[in-house]
Amino acid sequence: MSTTDRRTLIVDAAIDLIAAQGLRALTHRALDTALALPAGSASYYFRTKRALIEAIVDRITTRSREDFIAAQLPQPGPVDPDAAARGIATWLDRLLAERRNHLIARHALILDLLSDADLHARLARSLFSTERARELFHAMDIPDPTTAAADFIALLEGAVFDRFAGSRADLVPGTPASVRQLTTLLAIYFRGVRA
Structure with missing residues (x-):
């Protein structure tokens, strides 16, 4: 999977996570779990929560x-x-x-x-x-x-x-x-x- 595809997958999962569980549920760890990714994968692509939110926007x-x-x-x-x-x-x-x-x-x-x-x-x-x-x-x-x-x-x-x-x-x-x-x-x- 390309870097762009992986980033899109993570962002889409973040949107779904917020919709299902609320904004407080949005963490890098929760995204790794939801996507069955190795620990630290979401934070590799989006270093901070703000970077993740910018990507969602x-x-x-x-x-x-x-x-x-x-x-x-x-x-x-x-x-x-x-x-x-x-x-x-x-x-x-x-x-x-x-x-x-x-x-x-x-x-x-x-x-x-x-x-x-x-x-x-x-x-x-x-x-x-x-x-x-x-x-x-x-x-x-x-x-x-x-x-x-x-x-x-x-x-x-x-x-x-x-x-x-x-x-x-x-x-x-x-x-x-x-x-x-x-x-x-x-x-x-x-x-x-x-x-």
Whole structure:
């Protein structure tokens, strides 16, 4: 196994460990045990817990960018708000279905890193792109696309949290009902911001 593959394996295991047992469970020893690696393996690749957390932040960010590209969401140009709502809702539903552990670990870390301005900011921007949201609202001819984008990101953050840990956590992702709920929420926002 290459060094890159081993590092990715350890980081993915760290994300899963946080999601299953909480942030306090994240230790180099616990990762060695979870992956059946020789003692000291995780610390060989990530000397400190901060280095490991930085790698987790990078992994969540990279995976989010890859998923966004793969989703082929509406590109800049004339935008049909209903089609945009459906496309983004489908993408969010996939995020909820495929990356639940990323979402849990991210939220655990985001609270823990409030006093670390650099890592907190990086993690806060790891799921959604304010720039892409601004482009979307510019294409919709919204007078203040910067404010609309910031508000939209806040809406997405809240919707995702609600679905994996809030009052709608029982709504199963990967189902038509899940996509419908998200589409309705986004369509309401788009109608409101265009009014």
